[in-house]
Amino acid sequence: PEHEVILFMRDAEQCECINTKGYNPKYLSSYPLTVDGNKISASCKREDLAEHLKTPGVICILALPCQKTPDWIRQHRDVIPDDVLICSTAKGLYLKTKQLIGHAILDALDRVEQPLAFLSGPGFAEEIVKGYPTSVVIASDQLFLAVKMQRLMSNSRNFRVYTSQDPIGVQLGGALKNPLAVGAGMIAGMGFGINTLTASVTRASRELCDLCIAMGGNPQTIDGLSGIGDLVLTCFSDQSRNQRCGQRLMKGESIEDIQKDYTVEGVATADVAMVYAEMCGLELPLFSVVHALIHKKISPDRAVEMLMGRSLKQETQRANLAHMSMA
Numbered sequence: 158p159e160h161e162v163i164l165f166m167r168d169a170e171q172c173e174c175i176n177t178k179g180y181n182p183k184y185l186s187s188y189p190l191t192v193d194g195n196k197i198s199a200s201c202k203r204e205d206l207a208e209h210l211k212t213p214g215v216i217c218i219l220a221l222p223c224q225k226t227p228d229w230i231r232q233h234r235d236v237i238p239d240d241v242l243i244c245s246t247a248k249g250l251y252l253k254t255k256q257l258i259g260h261a262i263l264d265a266l267d268r269v270e271q272p273l274a275f276l277s278g279p280g281f282a283e284e285i286v287k288g289y290p291t292s293v294v295i296a297s298d299q300l301f302l303a304v305k306m307q308r309l310m311s312n313s314r315n316f317r318v319y320t321s322q323d324p325i326g327v328q329l330g331g332a333l334k335n336p337l338a339v340g341a342g343m344i345a346g347m348g349f350g351i352n353t354l355t356a357s358v359t360r361a362s363r364e365l366c367d368l369c370i371a372m373g374g375n376p377q378t379i380d381g382l383s384g385i386g387d388l389v390l391t392c393f394s395d396q397s398r399n400q401r402c403g404q405r406l407m408k409g410e411s412i413e414d415i416q417k418d419y420t421v422e423g424v425a426t427a428d429v430a431m432v433y434a435e436m437c438g439l440e441l442p443l444f445s446v447v448h449a450l451i452h453k454k455i456s457p458d459r460a461v462e463m464l465m466g467r468s469l470k471q472e473t474q475r476a477n478l479a480h481m482s483m484a
Contacts, residue, residue: 160309162192164199165206167229175199188286207236216242216309218276222420223249223258223332230265242272244295244306248331248387249422250429257328257372274302275324277331277383279390281397285316292317294382296327319382326378329369331387333430333444335399335423337361338391340447342403347457357443358392363473364441368430371437399423403447412451427451442467 166172174182179189179196190197200206209215217237221229226247230237237243243262251261259273278293285291295310295318297303303320311318321327340361344353365388366379378384391397402421406412412424427448434441446463449455455463 159193159195162197163205163209164190164197165209166199166201169201172199172201185283185286188283203233203236206233210236210238210241216244216306219243219245219247219262221247223247223422224252224420224425226258227251227253227261227265230262234266234268237266239266239268239271242274242302242305244274244276246276248277248328248335249426250332250433252425252429255429255432257325258332259324259328272299272302273297273324274306275327275331276306277327277387279382279386281390281394283396288315290315290317292319292382292386294319294321294327296321296324296378296383298322298324321378321381321383323375323378325372326369326374326376327383329372329374330365330379330381330384332422332426333365333368334361334384334388334391335421336427336430336444336447336451337365337388337423338397338399339403339406339421339423339427339451340443341392342397342400342405343407343447343450343457343460344403345400346404346407347461354392358388361392361443362388364443367439368433368437368441371439372433406450407457423447424451 164175171181171183174180175190175197176199180186181190210217219226226245245258245262247258249258250256251258254261254264259275262273263271274295274297276293276295280291280293295303295306300320300322303322307318307320310316340357341354344357362379362385365384366376369379370376391399395401398419398421402415402423405415415421416424427444430444431448434444442464446460450457450460
């Protein structure tokens, strides 16, 4: 079935360009914005947003940077009906209140309940618009909401959506891979090779799993698209802004200068991850080292010493994590 897609924009110039020329001048400008051959319209008027959100069956796909999402929700909550399904693509932990983005959205709405779903997984935007086969996962506490999004967004050609009832695990996987991807960029920036990167990604998946369980998520989710899938994507591709950030940091640039060029979700997420690790009493060596390097608390040489010089131990099997969740 055909669907009407309307973009609500924060930038008036981008909005005008989409309506008059059919593309976004800031992002992926060489690709026309169409659905089934029809141009997508855009608006930056609050009254238009309010009117469209009254449409029966409308779905709000929220595609803002994580740290900007709650403030935008707070500013527009009076025009968002309490029965509209919101699907968030934000992959991060909200730094200001140290919350999962889903909890921050509900707080910003000032509501106990709102239909919510979360999209995550290995999906670079440019490859999606090129039509490359891509698979993602959408999670919601209520399975029928995830299924609704799955049926809306999937097609048999190039975009496949899986469902999950573990929004905590999906949010954590999508968020926590960001600082680990910064770490992957740091490895490249230090001049190391695939041995180092592969070991880092493998051990990183273990740290992801430990934190997921401690926060109430399902460890199997980390084995899926929003966990190891997104982690591999962002750590092994230079399309990742987080990975490029890590490389630039190792060349001596400051995080402040890098973030003037593009949003790096991994920076704020690294801060929140360390708060969560402390709260849960977890030892997360890779997260700790990446966090320290981002804030220039240690040198690259010291980072290598801290990781390679740790006490020797057995590689713990994943099954042991189940016991931790029941303790």
